[in-house]
Amino acid sequence: MAIITLTTDFGLKDHFVAVLKGSIYTELPDAKIVDISHDIMPFNIHECAYVLSNSYKSFPKGTIHIVGVDSEETPDNKHVVALVNGHYFISANTGVIGLITSEMTPEKVVEINLPDSIANSFPVLNVFIQVACHIARGGTLEIVGKPFSGLNDLREFAPRIVEDGKKIIGSVIYIDNYGNVITNIRKNLFDAYRNGRDFKLLARNHKIDKIHNAYNDFIDYSLEKGQRKSAGDLLAIFNSSDYIELAIYKSNLTTVGGASTLLGLDYRDTIMVDFE
Template sequence: MPIITLTTDFGEKDHFAGTVKGAIYSELEDVRIVDISHSVDPFHLMEAAYIIQNAYKSFPPGTIHIIGIDSELNPENKHIAVLLDGHFFICANNGIISMLTSQIRPEKIVEINIHDRIESNFPVLDVFVKVACHIARGGTLEVIGKNIEKIKQLTGIKPVVNPENNQIIGNVIYIDNYGNVISNISRTLFEKIGKGRDFVISARTANFKTIHTHYSDAINFDLPHEKREEDGKKLALWNASGYLELAIYKSNPNTVGSASTLFGLAYRDTITINFSGK
């Protein structure tokens, strides 16, 4: 049974997500539809890219991923279907897939060219669903598009290393439901540049000299509960995706605050790591 996932900025209030599911079921009764997220901030390509990058690998090869973010067709925003890492991705060529292709080379990319056969002002519903169902039936990408070699890249998402190799300047690329702040600084880059040296992470007024592997690593469980520093405990850690994350232990953005609110960090804000010694 084919699997089709949906990642959009439609939200939960409107009918759009349900309409897309209904259109898929109208074409394919024997299919599974999985919602990855419909709560991406409107037109937030980087946020959607981060979510997709971390979600798709949990699905079996052959899964079809519809990404409905900034998908209106225009001369600078064509539609594409991509076969990458054994998965199919259907989206606009707006840079959203570039975070995946920076690590894995696509097996095939086509620019979708079936628009003259479909009257549409809702491309996710009309075009993307048609393409997804075509692939789910075993159809090839060449039937619905022409081969292209390159896709648009998201700009400004790569960290910068200074010429002296003692500083990494990164940016906030995602803020999760807990208000934790995720940067674009990977553990691989940190270890390559840091080479075991001492360091200081700076993000506005917050500073860190240690990076943990788990949230609870920041808590000293050898102390009695009443003597532990838990509430509001700030920490830096390598998250499950291998990126540097700044967090508040057991934070709640609606009550006690979060890393984003307490550190004053928002999307694209700077996070700097300075290494000492040579």
């Protein structure tokens, strides 16, 4: 039985996620359901794409990914299924599929057309679940829809290179559960323009001149404990997805706060790298 993943902006306070899972189990008692996230910022397609693009590759091919963010159908926002790199993505045509699979061409895309579906405010239940269960049973995409070539191209906001390569202007694309701030500046872009030069990473009125490869690299263990940097100090790392990330070492949002709150940074705020 194929794995079915769920990524939504529904949260866990309400009944919606339970209804989705119950409906899948009613159709497929042996189903394997994995929650990727239900805490996507409401209607935030870029955040949804960031979370899914950094998680779906860890699942086996044949996995079915249900995307429940901005899922109501409109003439500009058709319901689609895309087969990409052996994975099925069921979503509204919001541009999220293109962001997730920006470096790959879908093997097949269909516009969903279920004659017995009910048009209402919960299409993830009434449309996406039906399609996912059909695929999980071994059904083909041709049964649920017709070929579709109009995937929306929602551009990921890319860093800008200015002043003849002396400066990278990036943006905040995600804030994680620790309050860490993830930028859209990738390691390969940073390395390509650095060329061995010193640099300053600028975030609000803070300047950082070193980027680590792991959180613990921030600590100089050759120093006595009282002389080391410690919890509450600001650092930058290349995270596991190779983006520049700003963090407060061992942050706790309920006590000292995280990088997002302490630096006053939010989604789409500017982060700059100046090469010297």
